[in-house]
Amino acid sequence: MMTEDEIKLWVKVQDSKGVDIESVKTRLKAMVIETPTWGYGDSGTRFKVFKQQGAAQNPYEKLEDAAEVHRLTGVCPKVAVHIPWDKVDDYGALRRYALDLGLRIGAVNPNLFQDEDYALGSLCHPRPEVRQKARSHMLECVEIMKKVGSSILSLWLADGTNYPGQDDFRKRRHYLMDALTEVYQVLAPEARLLIEYKMFEPAFYHTDLADWGMAISYAEKLGNKAQVLVDLGHHAQGTNVAHIVATLLDEGKLGGFHFNNRKYADDDLMVGAIAPYELFLIALELVSGEQDPATSECAGRVSYMIDQSHNIEPKISAMIRSVMNIQTAFAKALLVPQGELRQAQAAGDVITAESLVKGAFETDVRPLLALVRKEMGLHTDPLKAYAEGTYIKTILAREFRGQG
Ligand code: RM4
Ligand code: MN
Ligand code: MN
Numbered sequence: 001m002m003t004e005d006e007i008k009l010w011v012k013v014q015d016s017k018g019v020d021i022e023s024v025k026t027r028l029k030a031m032v033i034e035t036p037t038w039g040y041g042d043s044g045t046r047f048k049v050f051k052q053q054g055a056a057q058n059p060y061e062k063l064e065d066a067a068e069v070h071r072l073t074g075v076c077p078k079v080a081v082h083i084p085w086d087k088v089d090d091y092g093a094l095r096r097y098a099l100d101l102g103l104r105i106g107a108v109n110p111n112l113f114q115d116e117d118y119a120l121g122s123l124c125h126p127r128p129e130v131r132q133k134a135r136s137h138m139l140e141c142v143e144i145m146k147k148v149g150s151s152i153l154s155l156w157l158a159d160g161t162n163y164p165g166q167d168d169f170r171k172r173r174h175y176l177m178d179a180l181t182e183v184y185q186v187l188a189p190e191a192r193l194l195i196e197y198k199m200f201e202p203a204f205y206h207t208d209l210a211d212w213g214m215a216i217s218y219a220e221k222l223g224n225k226a227q228v229l230v231d232l233g234h235h236a237q238g239t240n241v242a243h244i245v246a247t248l249l250d251e252g253k254l255g256g257f258h259f260n261n262r263k264y265a266d267d268d269l270m271v272g273a274i275a276p277y278e279l280f281l282i283a284l285e286l287v288s289g290e291q292d293p294a295t296s297e298c299a300g301r302v303s304y305m306i307d308q309s310h311n312i313e314p315k316i317s318a319m320i321r322s323v324m325n326i327q328t329a330f331a332k333a334l335l336v337p338q339g340e341l342r343q344a345q346a347a348g349d350v351i352t353a354e355s356l357v358k359g360a361f362e363t364d365v366r367p368l369l370a371l372v373r374k375e376m377g378l379h380t381d382p383l384k385a386y387a388e389g390t391y392i393k394t395i396l397a398r399e400f401r402g403q404g
């Protein structure tokens with residue numbers, strides 16, 4: 001817990017360095033981070049799902065958990081849904097349930113990987129009837145968007161092949177382009193299609209949408225409503241994701257993020273848990289993109305979404321922790337003295353440039369975030385507030401479905 005004195009001292013030190021604390025606080029308060037329904041339910045690896053007492057069992061309970069995360073953090077008013085995981089008979093009722101909880105439905109995620117027919121792919125399947133089925137599911141999701149009041153269709157395509165020669169790369173590209181064109185045409189004018197890439201898994205030889213270059217080439221051909229979604233767990237080891245973010249921003253094609261963290265593959269661990277410096281450098285690209293008139297429009301529309309499946313973590317605490325880690329990364333990025341950095345860059349002063357960036361990363365921003373939360377009428381430590389609150393008891397009273 002931060003004391004009043006610690007907060008005051010922090011503000012004084014930053015003031016003396018010329019940091020505009022008011023605008024930093026304003027930016028942090030305006031942050032919107034969307035959490036995913038699937039992060040509140042039970043999930044596991046291909047080896048085992050360890051079911052947790054209290055984990056949400058249906059879309060309504062998932063929204064209730066998301067509302068608790070928003071109540072404690074103040075920055076998570078939106079929730080992404082996954083269809084059919086969140087399939088309900090009445091989507092209008094789901095929307096109203098969310099609104100009553102102070103939430104809005106965010107991205108609608110079609111599921112093109114769990115149907116029996118999709119063993120060889122969905123939109124890129126060699127057989128026309130399976131491609132048609134997948135297209136129909138995408139169109140169904142566009143209808144659901146209208147009913148739940150969503151403006152984002154978020155496409156992650158699991159399609160790919162496992163063996164050389166299994167299928168024709170170029171033919172599959174054309175199938176995908178045709179399908180996306182059909183879906184794009186029925187999207188509302190203010191809606192966006194976010195195209196998420198991933199280099200591997202579940203297919204192991206090739207993935208039809210393997211990287212940002214492939215994603216942007218479809219997005220370019222489709223038009224303004226199509227943009228690229230960057231999931232932090234979907235790259236090769238060592239990839240410079242901040243550079244990809246800068247490039248997509250520069251092209252006006254950065255649509256959103258799936259924040260999470262990984263050590264090895266698509267681990268879906270808590271944001272910032274493994275590589276906080278990488279997260280900070282990504283935040284720095286976003287912050288400087290917002291401040292540059294050439295990229296500010298695109299940067300201002302980027303959707304910040306969390307995409308995590310919590311296997312061993314208590315779900316709600318893990319979500320709160322992730323949100324806090326995103327706020328930490330952004331708070332630090334906002335402290336980078338952009339003017340001084342530009343000067344050092346222009347002078348070719350490598351040491352100063354690196355130390356300005358690293359210096360901001362090394363700054364303890366806990367007093368700043370405590371102040372921001374205080375001014376938002378929140379507890380200064382959301383995790384502590386959750387642990388000491390009554391909601392945890394409410395969920396523990398949920399019926400336990402036992403080990404499956
Ligand atoms: C994928 C990808 C998608 C998510 C699914 C569950 O790896 O990250 O965004 O919807 O997992
Ligand atoms: Mn994702
Ligand atoms: Mn993923």
